Amino acid sequence: MERIKAIGIDAGSTAIKVVGINEKGNIVFYKVEPTSFQMKPQLEKIIEELPKDVPIGATGYGGDLISNATITASEIRCHSKGAHLFLKGPGTVIDIGGQDSKVIVIDQEGEVIDFTMNDKCAAGTGRFLETTAWRLKTPVEEMARFAEKADREVQVSSVCAVFAESEVISMVAKGEPMEAVIKGLHRALAKRVASLAQSLNIIPPILLSGGVAQNPVIKSMLEEELKEKIIVPPYPQLMGALGAAIISMESKTKVTNR
Amino acid sequence: MAYEELYKKLDMDIEKHNQLMEILGQVYQELFLSRKNRPEGMNYFDGVIAEIHGKRIEELFALKEQGRALVGTFCIFVPEEIVVAAKGACYGLCGGAQFSIPEAEAHLPRNICPLIKSAYGFKLQRTCPYTQLADVIYGETTCEAKKKTWELLSQLHRVHVMHIPHKKETLERELWRKEIERFKVEIEELAGNTISFENLKEGIETVNAKRNAMKRLYDLRCKDGVVSIAGLDALLVNQISFYDDPVRFAQQVNQLCDELEERIEKGISVFPEDVPKILVSGTPMAPPNWKLHSIIEQSGAAVVAEEACIGARYFRDNVDVSGCETVEDLIDALLERYLKIDCACFTPNDERVENVIKMCREKRVDGVVYYTLSFCHTYNVESKKVMDRLKEEGIPVLRIETDYSMEDVEQIRTRVEAFIETLR
Numbered sequence: 214m215e216r217i218k219a220i221g222i223d224a225g226s227t228a229i230k231v232v233g234i235n236e237k238g239n240i241v242f243y244k245v246e247p248t249s250f251q252m253k254p255q256l257e258k259i260i261e262e263l264p265k266d267v268p269i270g271a272t273g274y275g276g277d278l279i280s281n282a283t284i285t286a287s288e289i290r291c292h293s294k295g296a297h298l299f300l301k302g303p304g305t306v307i308d309i310g311g312q313d314s315k316v317i318v319i320d321q322e323g324e325v326i327d328f329t330m331n332d333k334c335a336a337g338t339g340r341f342l343e344t345t346a347w348r349l350k351t352p353v354e355e356m357a358r359f360a361e362k363a364d365r366e367v368q369v370s371s372v373c374a375v376f377a378e379s380e381v382i383s384m385v386a387k388g389e390p391m392e393a394v395i396k397g398l399h400r401a402l403a404k405r406v407a408s409l410a411q412s413l414n415i416i417p418p419i420l421l422s423g424g425v426a427q428n429p430v431i432k433s434m435l436e437e438e439l440k441e442k443i444i445v446p447p448y449p450q451l452m453g454a455l456g457a458a459i460i461s462m463e464s465k466t467k468v469t470n471r
Numbered sequence: 472m473a474y475e476e477l478y479k480k481l482d483m484d485i486e487k488h489n490q491l492m493e494i495l496g497q498v499y500q501e502l503f504l505s506r507k508n509r510p511e512g513m514n515y516f517d518g519v520i521a522e523i524h525g526k527r528i529e530e531l532f533a534l535k536e537q538g539r540a541l542v543g544t545f546c547i548f549v550p551e552e553i554v555v556a557a558k559g560a561c562y563g564l565c566g567g568a569q570f571s572i573p574e575a576e577a578h579l580p581r582n583i584c585p586l587i588k589s590a591y592g593f594k595l596q597r598t599c600p601y602t603q604l605a606d607v608i609y610g611e612t613t614c615e616a617k618k619k620t621w622e623l624l625s626q627l628h629r630v631h632v633m634h635i636p637h638k639k640e641t642l643e644r645e646l647w648r649k650e651i652e653r654f655k656v657e658i659e660e661l662a663g664n665t666i667s668f669e670n671l672k673e674g675i676e677t678v679n680a681k682r683n684a685m686k687r688l689y690d691l692r693c694k695d696g697v698v699s700i701a702g703l704d705a706l707l708v709n710q711i712s713f714y715d716d717p718v719r720f721a722q723q724v725n726q727l728c729d730e731l732e733e734r735i736e737k738g739i740s741v742f743p744e745d746v747p748k749i750l751v752s753g754t755p756m757a758p759p760n761w762k763l764h765s766i767i768e769q770s771g772a773a774v775v776a777e778e779a780c781i782g783a784r785y786f787r788d789n790v791d792v793s794g795c796e797t798v799e800d801l802i803d804a805l806l807e808r809y810l811k812i813d814c815a816c817f818t819p820n821d822e823r824v825e826n827v828i829k830m831c832r833e834k835r836v837d838g839v840v841y842y843t844l845s846f847c848h849t850y851n852v853e854s855k856k857v858m859d860r861l862k863e864e865g866i867p868v869l870r871i872e873t874d875y876s877m878e879d880v881e882q883i884r885t886r887v888e889a890f891i892e893t894l895r
Contacts, residue, residue, distance in 0.1 A: 287885065287889040287892055289886075289888070313885075325892065327893075
């Protein structure tokens with residue numbers, strides 16, 4: 214393994230993401246594991262296995278639990294910093310995570326100009342696809358493949374993850390092909406995220422991150438809705454952790470922002 | 472259980488009330504008492520909170536036994552000067568806690584504002600001694616949900632509704648004048664005597680003095696770069712202004728201000744020197760709603776002003792009694808003062824937008840958090856105008872919509888932290 218210069222930990226509510234970066238900020242090590250009920254011991258165990266004497270940047274809901282972090286920073290700032298490595302200038306980050314979605318407009322240096330997030334519900338987040346996938350007895354990773362096979366799309370009117378579930382069931386019961394329903398679900402999510410993005414003055418290029426960025430149908434639908442080309446970085450779910458690592462490498466002294 | 476006898480007289484649900492007070496005690500310890508470097512003058516206000524359902528209730532009960540009028544309200548439109556003139560007490564009613572909302576939702580729709588649900592729930596639960604004590608609850612017509620909830624509340628308690636106009640033209644001025652006159656007659660009936668010119672003038676002067684003290688606190692809480700008192704503490708003082716005896720309260724606020732003046736002189740700040748300074752603008756925060764302030768201040772910024780009814784809107788303008796010779800003159804003076812209230816229930820309401828900008832300049836804030844309770848349509852819709860104007864002025868603004876529940880605290884923290892980072 215290449216020598217790790219800094220570590221970033223994004224202790225999220227659904228998963229803990231860890232990256233190690235080299236001097237250039239390239240990811241040379243990463244690890245993703247689901248968040249357990251006992252987050253603190255879980256984090257301690259993860260840290261034990263990491264190389265010592267390198268700066269650690271921490272973010273996410275559990276960021277404060279990482280006692281030996283050199284720096285903690287907000288999720289929004291970490292996502293911006295991580296994405297900036299790929300945007301290489303000003304631009305917009307759309308992050309669709311498991312429980313929230315963010316749109317962040319960043320400047321030349323990767324600092325936040327403006328941002329917005331979804332309200333406190335699962336509409337416009339990965340959870341929307343997850344719950345409906347579960348209802349359709351389809352693995353969530355397969356959802357895009359089904360959508361791609363569809364020759365048309367059914368209009369799903371609900372953006373609420375719970376109501377969409379019942380809407381989907383009634384559609385399937387009415388005899389709508391599953392592919393068309395799944396494509397419709399993708400459209401509902403993409404439209405929701407696009408309207409979130411349009412509430413800001415977004416700057417191209419747009420980078421899509423978060424677990425949902427691995428879904429190619431969401432990517433192309435967002436391109437249609439926003440009429441902009443979208444970049445998906447390698448390891449899109451690691452942008453927050455990557456940003457935390459970069460911030461820890463940049464900050465020489467120990468500071469705590471929160 | 473020192474006050475159990477009193478609670479029984481007030482037909483309260485004592486067991487449920489104990490649960491409420493236990494939660495309140497824990498939260499207060501965590502958010503207030505455990506903080507370092509608080510002004511000593513806060514001791515009095517800590518004591519008020521400790522006895523908020525104790526000594527103060529005893530005092531009010533004693534007034535009731537003397538036949539004085541006790542008036543509970545939910546809005547700064549109710550002219551408390553008239554109640555004070557009649558030697559009665561006018562106070563705000565509980566409406567800031569999640570605790571009573573589940574009960575309320577058995578009667579009220581879920582999608583109306585939490586303040587109304589909370590207040591109505593306290594009456595259903597019989598856990599708010601202030602509500603139980605009130606001879607009459609004065610509702611008003613500032614929004615649709617309140618207006619219709621009063622109809623339901625009146626089945627449980629004596630309720631009067633003041634007709635608050637929604638425009639400020641000739642017709643509405645006439646209407647509002649009539650409402651103030653009617654209010655005076657009703658209070659006189661309750662108190663069993665008429666309010667003389669001297670009584671009313673004295674009542675006005677008492678409340679003016681209280682507002683002056685609060686204005687002084689507004690000036691001193693952040694001055695010459697020194698944040699002399701945490702935003703949470705200043706918010707608490709603003710909240711207590713609706714419960715306490717007005718004369719004693721003004722004295723205590725002035726005493727606190729003397730201490731803050733010393734702190735400013737010595738440069739004693741509760742935050743680091745370069746702390747970002749925030750104005751919170753929007754819907755009122757009734758106690759124990761300390762959610763947003765605590766998140767902001769835990770995230771490393773200081774709240775230095777509240778543009779809200781529990782905040783500057785309450786104490787900004789005084790009643791000008793100069794040249795008044797008759798009761799009618801005083802009522803005119805009240806009319807003038809109350810029509811300066813820039814509540815979002817008015818249309819148009821451009822003076823509010825300008826007042827927000829003015830406050831930003833006065834307090835030299837780094838940013839604004841626009842706070843709106845869920846389903847508060849007036850403040851919610853008006854956020855666009857306020858935010859557009861702030862952006863025009865180059866003042867960063869973050870909009871937060873939430874209720875009293877704790878489920879979204881971490882989501883709000885994420886936004887607030889990122890916002891504060893952009894201000895550095």
